[in-house]
Amino acid sequence: MSTTTEKKPRLTTSAMIASIAGEGQRVKAAPFGKALVELAQERKDIVGLTADLAKYTDLHLFAQAQPERFFQMGMAEQLLMAAAGGMAKEGFVPFATTYAVFGTRRAYDFVHQVIAEENLNVKMCCALPGLTTGYGPSHQATEDLALMRGIPGLTIVDPCDALDTEQAVPQIAAHQGPVYMRLLRGNVPLVLDEYDYKFELGKAKVLRGGRDVLVISSGFMTMRSLEVADQLKADNVDVAVLHVPTIKPLDEQTILAEVARPGRLVVVAENHSVVGGLGEAVAGLLLRSGTVPKAFRQVALPDAFLDAGALPTLHERYGISASAMSQQIKSWL
Structure with a gap:
């Protein structure tokens, strides 16, 4: 047991504080928090709330x-969202943070009725989206996008990395209306700066081209997709990656233009249940538009309550590690 631990120290990392960064990967600490601090220096209407x-x-x-602009609401997520809505009515721009399971499942009615129905200017930034913690179903928000996509008028953002996150903060603050952003916190990987990338709310971006496979991805699965593209290059498989940081509204024009290019397998990769997330949003768009790709597949979490454990083990088990995704794509070609 001690020998195994020495060889694979990441597997013993606390399930709550574990980072999605690979060993030796470049990271930036607390990109969301630092970006919000910088923004608040310029905008006096920014306030921050959290639920402990x-x-x-x-x-x-x-x-x-x-x-003086920070409000600790305690372990009461419904109160957190209600108070954020009240502050928005008074002209503030509240950034409300909690874990995604609590901000969506526990406080859903307050998000729906208090915030979204009145189109209030609340920015909900929720950590531990999808399978970014090993604490099991109580903390794994594997269905948060499905829940939030169903709310009319709600903008949904799923950043890939630290660059995406820090650039998204001022843009969601400038956007008029409610926003739900999946939050990467702590030591967040930094990858998109290598692709001349700039976040634009509502826009998808082609990060690399490829003749054989088009991967449409969001969140940290864009990072995985770029890793997969490098891995499959050795097998003479050319993979394009289209990053979709805004889940709702979708950048339909860019997605349809990329899917319309002939001869490519289309794969949607997401850190979310196979039900109700980016994959089904893209599939619905393709059906409605009459755009038919060579083949359409999904890399996503299963429609199930997932296990607890170490993140590297769970990502491999549920098919969202780079190695598992590479093998899956090769089996589809």
Whole structure:
């Protein structure tokens, strides 16, 4: 047992604080918290609220910089969303943080009725989306996109990395209306700076071209897709990657233009249940538009309650590691 631990130290990392960064990968610490602190220096209407999770959503940096604009609501996510809605009515731009399971499952009616129905200017930034914790179904928000996509008028953002996250913060603040952003916190991987990338709310971006496979991805699965593209290059498989950081509204024009290019297998990769996320959003778009790709497949989490454990093990088990995704794509070609 001790020998195994020495060889694979990542597997013993706490399930709650584990990073999605690979060993030796470049990271930036707390990109959300730092970006919000910088934005709040320019905009006096920015306030921050959390449900007893400032440290675990990087909002503690905002609390230290702007204590008079920080509100600790305690373990009461319904109150968190209701208070954020009330502050938005008074002209503030509230950034409300908690874990995604609590912000969606527990506070859903308050998001729906208090915030979204009145189109209030609340920015909900929720950590531990999908399979980014090993704490099991109580903390794994594997269905958050399905829930939130069903709310009219709600903008949904799923950043890939630190660059995506820090650039998204001022743009979602400038957007008029409610926003749900999946939050990467702590030491967040940095990959998109190598692709001359800039986040634009509502826009999908082609990160690399490829003749054989088109991977349409969001969140950290874009990072995985880029890794897969490098791996499959050795097998003479040319993989294009289209990053879709805004889940709702979809950049339909860009997606349809890329899918319309002939002869490519289309794969949607997401850190979410196979039900109700980006995959079904893209599939619905293709059906409605009459666009038929060579073949359409999904890399996603199963429609199931997932196990607890170490993230590298779980990502491999559920098919969202780079190695598992590479093997799956090769089997489809």
